[in-house]
Amino acid sequence: MITARYIKENYVRRLPSAFCPGCGDGQILNAIIRAIDHLKIDRKDIAAVSGIGCSAWIPSPYLRVDSLHTTHGRPIAFATGLKVANPRLKVIVVSGDGDATGIGGNHLLHAARSNVGITVIMVNNGLYAMTGGQVAPTTPHEAKTTTTPYGNPAFSLDVSRVVAAAGASYVARWTTWHMNQLIRSIEKAIMKKGFSFIEVLSQCPTYEGRMLNMDHIEMLEWFRKNFREDAEGIYKIGEFVDIEKPELTEELEKMIERVRR
Amino acid sequence: MKAKDIVIDRNLCKGCSICVHVCPKKTLGISREVNEYGLFYPEVVDLGSCIVCRLCELYCPDFAIEVVQE
Ligand SMILES: Cc1ncc(C[n+]2csc(CCOP(=O)(O)OP(=O)(O)O)c2C)c(N)n1
Numbered sequence: 088m089i090t091a092r093y094i095k096e097n098y099v100r101r102l103p104s105a106f107c108p109g110c111g112d113g114q115i116l117n118a119i120i121r122a123i124d125h126l127k128i129d130r131k132d133i134a135a136v137s138g139i140g141c142s143a144w145i146p147s148p149y150l151r152v153d154s155l156h157t158t159h160g161r162p163i164a165f166a167t168g169l170k171v172a173n174p175r176l177k178v179i180v181v182s183g184d185g186d187a188t189g190i191g192g193n194h195l196l197h198a199a200r201s202n203v204g205i206t207v208i209m210v211n212n213g214l215y216a217m218t219g220g221q222v223a224p225t226t227p228h229e230a231k232t233t234t235t236p237y238g239n240p241a242f243s244l245d246v247s248r249v250v251a252a253a254g255a256s257y258v259a260r261w262t263t264w265h266m267n268q269l270i271r272s273i274e275k276a277i278m279k280k281g282f283s284f285i286e287v288l289s290q291c292p293t294y295e296g297r298m299l300n301m302d303h304i305e306m307l308e309w310f311r312k313n314f315r316e317d318a319e320g321i322y323k324i325g326e327f328v329d330i331e332k333p334e335l336t337e338e339l340e341k342m343i344e345r346v347r348r
Numbered sequence: 349m350k351a352k353d354i355v356i357d358r359n360l361c362k363g364c365s366i367c368v369h370v371c372p373k374k375t376l377g378i379s380r381e382v383n384e385y386g387l388f389y390p391e392v393v394d395l396g397s398c399i400v401c402r403l404c405e406l407y408c409p410d411f412a413i414e415v416v417q418e
């Protein structure tokens with residue numbers, strides 16, 4: 088039985104977290120821990136990598152595994168290096184929507200294309216939270232942010248669809264309302280041989296909530312009512328890709344064998 | 349299943365009341381007491397109604413609530 092005490096004793100480095108009251112980032116930490124515990128993988132075989140942002144704090148400093156807290160937009164590049172150096176490692180990237188699709192969008196595309204066997208959990212709160220709630224590539228059309236006070240004139244990216252099209256082996260989207268589905272998905276993603284990607288819609292009550300005029304409970308309710316497996320576009324949740332295909336580090340090892348002979 | 353106790357760590361709780369919202373049995377409520385951060389932490393209003401589903405623990409972002417099974 089996974090209890091809060093068991094989690095604190097075994098998986099959390101220190102508390103309380105720096106997250107605002109009601110922030111979804113703590114829920115995502117909770118989900119990642121439960122997935123790792125269900126899989127019974129040795130903590131030494133896991134490495135967590137994050138960039139810069141509120142969500143980058145989920146693994147570092149809170150998750151008790153070896154972790155790299157890298158530069159903004161680059162966690163996928165660092166994680167790819169880790170995986171190539173030690174293909175046995177389960178490498179988990181936790182990245183914000185700005186981190187993964189703004190400054191780091193190129194890395195995301197190429198990691199999916201090359202099918203490198205790492206897991207990316209992207210926390211989508213629709214804006215740049217840590218720096219004060221600025222517009223992001225994931226901000227919906229006409230949504231208000233601190234840099235689009237009259238609404239976003241541009242259009243948002245459906246990140247899961249793009250990553251699926253780029254060639255990922257596993258792609259899923261959930262929200263912080265869908266805790267059990269999210270945990271199962273993280274388990275599958277970690278065990279997937281190729282590139283796996285999970286987008287998690289998460290409430291940022293401090294900036295997103297203020298702009299939408301909703302508190303964190305109303306945002307969770309909004310997730311529950313609007314994000315469905317039979318919905319359209321960004322509101323569609325579920326597993327979108329779940330396939331097996333050749334993985335980058337395996338191909339690399341085969342190539343090295345071939346060249347050596 | 350019955351709960352022997354529901355422990356709320358007042359130093360970890362941020363008073364978000366997500367646990368109160370997800371509890372299917374209305375076992376929890378928001379207290380009128382504040383912790384050292386000035387936040388209203390939850391309280392147990394009816395321990396006997398708890399079914400030990402642990403949804404409160406699953407959704408708490410701060411690992412601040414724990415249900416002790418009888
Ligand atoms: C190279 C660089 N550019 C800009 C910044 C400033 N910066 C810090 S966090 C951040 C955006 C974070 O947004 P997101 O990745 O969505 O994470 P969130 O805080 O929303 O979880 C930016 C632009 C930086 N730290 N480094």
Ligand code: SF4
Pocket residue numbers: 105106107109110111112141142212216217290291292293294295
């Ligand atoms: S600013 Fe938003 S995303 Fe950052 S910790 Fe606060 S609620 Fe969470």
Ligand code: SF4
Pocket residue numbers: 356360361362363364365366367368389390407408409410411412413
């Ligand atoms: S969910 Fe956790 S942090 Fe929020 S009020 Fe309940 S015990 Fe406190």
Ligand code: SF4
Pocket residue numbers: 351354370371372373374375376397398399400401402403404405415
């Ligand atoms: S275990 Fe279930 S019934 Fe008991 S307080 Fe928590 S959410 Fe409510």
Ligand SMILES: [Mg+2]
Pocket residue numbers: 140183184185210211212213214215216223
């Ligand atoms: Mg963000």
